[in-house]
Amino acid sequence: MAKRKKKKQGKLRLDQELAALGWTKDADSFRDVIWTTFRSKFPSLTDEQLLEEPADAARFCDLVRTKLKLAAIGDSLICRTLLNIRKRGVRK
DSSP states (O other), X not given: OOOOOHHHHHHHHHHHHHHHTTOOSOHXXXXXXXXXXXXXXXXXXXXXXXXXXXXXXXXXXXXXHHHHTOTTOOHHHHHHHHHHHHHTTOOO
């Protein structure tokens, strides 16, 4: 049985999920918006600290939705992507 590449599968799944919501760019562009919004609006917090505070997390998700111009993107997708950025070591 052939080994599967988890990273590629995860990216494809995110791409598909975003496309279903109307996002026309790639997943990396989505991640860039999430990361730059996080770093610019919450520079003193870690991703976990942000997500532990419901009011801050909700504000963050609203900011991301506004930048993306896609109201259909749910909080869980935005927050999950933020956590995955750090877990994968993509951004510093």
